Amino acid sequence: MGEDFLYLLLKKHGLSLLNLKDLQSNFIDYLRFEKRYSPNTITAYQKDLEQFRDYMLAEYDDLLIQKIKRIHIRSWMADLREKDVAPKSIHRKMSSLSSFFKHMHRLGQIEVSPMLNIIKPKVEKRLATFIREDKMDSVLDAASKSRQAESLEELNPQLILELLYQTGMRRSELLHLTLQRTDLTNKEIKVIGKGNKERIIPISKQLVELITFYLEKRNEIAIAGNNNLLVLPNGKPLYPKYIYNAVKKILQNSTTLNKKSPHVLRHTFATHLLNEGADINAIKELLGHASLAATQIYTHNGIEKLKNVHKKAHPKS
Numbered sequence: 001m002g003e004d005f006l007y008l009l010l011k012k013h014g015l016s017l018l019n020l021k022d023l024q025s026n027f028i029d030y031l032r033f034e035k036r037y038s039p040n041t042i043t044a045y046q047k048d049l050e051q052f053r054d055y056m057l058a059e060y061d062d063l064l065i066q067k068i069k070r071i072h073i074r075s076w077m078a079d080l081r082e083k084d085v086a087p088k089s090i091h092r093k094m095s096s097l098s099s100f101f102k103h104m105h106r107l108g109q110i111e112v113s114p115m116l117n118i119i120k121p122k123v124e125k126r127l128a129t130f131i132r133e134d135k136m137d138s139v140l141d142a143a144s145k146s147r148q149a150e151s152l153e154e155l156n157p158q159l160i161l162e163l164l165y166q167t168g169m170r171r172s173e174l175l176h177l178t179l180q181r182t183d184l185t186n187k188e189i190k191v192i193g194k195g196n197k198e199r200i201i202p203i204s205k206q207l208v209e210l211i212t213f214y215l216e217k218r219n220e221i222a223i224a225g226n227n228n229l230l231v232l233p234n235g236k237p238l239y240p241k242y243i244y245n246a247v248k249k250i251l252q253n254s255t256t257l258n259k260k261s262p263h264v265l266r267h268t269f270a271t272h273l274l275n276e277g278a279d280i281n282a283i284k285e286l287l288g289h290a291s292l293a294a295t296q297i298y299t300h301n302g303i304e305k306l307k308n309v310h311k312k313a314h315p316k317s
Helices: 003-012 020-034 039-060 070-082 087-107 133-143 152-167 171-175 205-221 240-254 263-275 280-287 297-313
Strands: 188-192 198-202
Touching: 020 039, 020 087, 039 070, 039 087, 070 087, 133 152, 133 240, 133 263, 152 171, 152 205, 152 240, 152 263, 171 240, 198 280, 240 263, 263 280, 263 297, 280 297
Parallel strands: none
Antiparallel strands: 188 198
């Protein structure tokens, strides 16, 4: 079928002849400005869509979206498997494509999504890594510094760890936590999460006191116009690697966990709440999850505690 004939056919049905690159660029703008996804999420979508586009160009020398069929998707999946790409990564790439083609169908660019009946590879569900309650005190002790500390270099690790553990916020959310969203009078903070959704998280009296002390030091060196709660010792905003390194150093010195990222503290926050009887829907709201399914991973961690209770209490266990 010639390109001129195809153009007339598409025009008759109100479809455009934009290629994958143009449409994917429009889709990324949609995610960035309308869905307001995080920069990391947008980068992941861009990478997945670019890889598919490169594959289509290399193997089929064609980037017209209306000509993409299920066989092309399956061919790319097979190519990824041959390259030993992890099932989890393939699953994510298929999800990215699914979202893209779903949006194209909604806009009328395609009549049927080529993702229909595409079976994504099964991904093994892993239990969330968390710190046991009886070990958390030693972790907090390892992070704590004297109230006579004279520098933010000493105070930052302590406040970073306390905020992550006591609120369950993500690293990106902590990076953008501002003075205006930190309400010490009402003992609560406002967190801007994924999709620019705001949620309110209560904080303890002890954490209020730590933040108050931190602010005394912060305000001495903070650069004008920087409204972030946490700042570097030079007064500039924190950056992602700084938080990661601060948490990793503390966990290395106080735990035997293989994983030592800030997300471990988010998992710990949720698991401890669940183990102490908190309603899972309340945990969902505190974590800022869009659906309950994302929160239910923590119920698997709770099973181990139930097994121990059963073993100790049941006469036939």
